[in-house]
Amino acid sequence: MAFHTQQSLSGFIASDTQQSVTENGDTRFYVRIGQPHFRHEYSGSFTALEPTFHDLVAYRATAERALTRFAKGDSFVAEGYVRTFQVERDGETIQREEFVAKKIGHVTRTNRSAQGSEQDAAATQTAIVSETEAAHASSGC
Numbered sequence: 001m002a003f004h005t006q007q008s009l010s011g012f013i014a015s016d017t018q019q020s021v022t023e024n025g026d027t028r029f030y031v032r033i034g035q036p037h038f039r040h041e042y043s044g045s046f047t048a049l050e051p052t053f054h055d056l057v058a059y060r061a062t063a064e065r066a067l068t069r070f071a072k073g074d075s076f077v078a079e080g081y082v083r084t085f086q087v088e089r090d091g092e093t094i095q096r097e098e099f100v101a102k103k104i105g106h107v108t109r110t111n112r113s114a115q116g117s118e119q120d121a122a123a124t125q126t127a128i129v130s131e132t133e134a135a136h137a138s139s140g141c
Helices: 060-069 118-139
Strands: 007-013 018-021 027-040 046-059 075-089 092-106
Touching: 007 046, 007 092, 027 060, 046 060, 060 092
Parallel strands: 046 092
Antiparallel strands: 007 027, 007 075, 018 027, 027 046, 075 092
């Protein structure tokens, strides 16, 4: 069986999280994210450059989990895809991009202790099992 791959994105949460609801009634998670950039120097060292900032969204269950688990400053890694769309601003059509996260999680660099209890951990494990079973069912495994 072939590997299932998607695009990935890593960086840090640069804004406060925002929750909204789509026209279909689905939960939507939105943040501005930052991506650090570095220049490799001839000496072998790296020089930090200015980060770039981008939009990240998630929907439904992924959005609901992200809203409870992420805060400004957290480092993350996400799997998903880039969505390109057009918006009209001041009578001009502008191309925009956002990363749509299908999955998102903390990376070990996040300098924040996980809040929760054993009950939260059990609920998280149950959610992971449910997601895995749903993914297998939808992939025909």
